[in-house]
Each structure stands twice: as structure tokens, then as C-alpha cells.
Amino acid sequence: MLKKRVEDALNGQIRVEADSSQIYLSMASWAEVKGLEGISQFLYKHSDEERMHMLKLVRYINERGGHAIVSELSAPKKDFGSFQNLFKELFEHEIHVSDCINELVHVTLEEKDYATHNFLQWYVAEQIEEEALARTILDKINLIGNDKGGLYLFDRDIRQISADSAAQDESI
Ligand code: FEO
Numbered sequence: 693m694l695k696k697r698v699e700d701a702l703n704g705q706i707r708v709e710a711d712s713s714q715i716y717l718s719m720a721s722w723a724e725v726k727g728l729e730g731i732s733q734f735l736y737k738h739s740d741e742e743r744m745h746m747l748k749l750v751r752y753i754n755e756r757g758g759h760a761i762v763s764e765l766s767a768p769k770k771d772f773g774s775f776q777n778l779f780k781e782l783f784e785h786e787i788h789v790s791d792c793i794n795e796l797v798h799v800t801l802e803e804k805d806y807a808t809h810n811f812l813q814w815y816v817a818e819q820i821e822e823e824a825l826a827r828t829i830l831d832k833i834n835l836i837g838n839d840k841g842g843l844y845l846f847d848r849d850i851r852q853i854s855a856d857s858a859a860q861d862e863s864i
Contacts, residue, residue, distance in 0.1 A: 698808055699758040701799045706749045707763050708792045713742035715785060718768035719778055730847040731775060738782075745815070752811055775843070776833050783826040790819040825853070 694702070720735030750760040772778040793815045800809040829850070836842035 694753065694756045694758040694808070695803050695805060698800060698803050698805050699753060701796050702749055702753050702758070702808070703761045703763075705792060705796055706746055706753075706760060707765070708789060709742050709746035709749065710763075710765055711768075712785065712789060713739045713746065714765050715768040716742060716782070718770060719772055719782065722770065722772050723775065723778070726775075728775060728847050730849070730851040731778075734850045734853060745818070748814075752808075756807070779826070779829050779833055783823075783830055786819070786822050786826050790823060793819055829853075 716735050716739035720732045720739055723735055724732035750762075753760040772781065793812065797809060797812050797816065800806070800812060832846060836846055
């Protein structure tokens with residue numbers, strides 16, 4: 693049975709993951725409208741992954757005798773200025789998500805809830821991957837600068853990144 697404090701903290705994380713899904717969906721739509729086909733595909737996929745992170749929490753809370761709460765969400769931004777800025781925001785958002793996960797892990801230790809602590813290790817590992825991926829993308833963007841040919845190749849190659857991460861998910 694989940695302690696109330698752990699249940700509340702997990703419910704808080706449901707909202708963080710749902711918010712992430714909304715933000716990446718809005719980014720995907722912006723990129724699609726701008727004709728950045730590969731980037732938008734990457735972001736649609738990323739949005740789906742965040743929903744999966746949220747669902748995993750919902751199922752866990754209910755399985756442990758708690759009640760997963762689906763809350764209202766804030767409307768994400770509609771305009772991201774440039775694709776460089778978009779990926780900078782994505783990276784910063786992932787750092788924020790990692791901080792939230794770390795806080796959550798801290799609560800489970802304080803409450804001596806080792807089952808939830810164990811469950812959250814999947815999220816800890818996922819955040820390492822997501823931060824690394826976002827950092828790799830930012831490095832590539834820095835290399836491109838304002839080169840249009842570079843953007844064309846980046847937009848094409850990022851589809852492959854989506855496909856690679858999809859393959860990894862299927863192997864979980
Ligand atoms: Fe679910 Fe990108 O963190």
C-alpha cells in the first residue's frame with residue numbers, strides 16, 4: 693500500500709509527464725507547420741513517449757492501492773521562434789523533469805518505500821538517455837549554425853534518431 697506522501701508525489705509526476713507530452717506535441721505541430729518534417733516526426737514520437745511515461749505511473753499507483761489522478765494541464769506555447777530555440781527549450785525541460793524525478797526518488801527514500809524506489813529506477817535511467825539525446829542534438833545544431841544545407845541534412849537525419857529510439861523502446 694502506498695503512503696499518502698508517496699502517492700501525492702507520484703501523482704505530481706503524472707502531471708509533469710503529461711505536461712511534457714503536451715509541450716512536445718505543440719513543438720511538433722509548430723515544426724510541421726514550418727515544413728520541418730523530420731523534426732516534427734521526432735517530436736510527435738517524443739510526445740507519445742511522454743504519454744507512455746505518464747501511463748506507466750498511472751498503472752503503478754493503482755496497482756499499489758492508490759488512486760492515479762488525471763489533472764488539468766497548462767496550455768503549452770504555440771510559437772518556438774526557431775528550431776535552435778526549440779531544442780534549447782526541450783533540453784531545459786528535460787533537465788527540469790530529471791530534477792522532479794530526483795525529488796521523487798528522495799521522497800521514496802525518506803518514506804522507506806523501496807518498491808517505489810525500485811520502480812523509479814527506470815525513470816532515472818530514462819532521464820540519463822533523454823538528457824544525453826537532447827545534448828547530442830544541441831551539439832549538432834551548434835555545428836550547423838545558419839547553414840541551410842546543414843539544416844536539410846539535420847531534418848533528414850533526426851528521423852533516424854526517432855526510428856532508433858523507437859527500436860530501443862520495443863526492446864524494453
Ligand atoms: Fe518523461 Fe522526457 O521525460
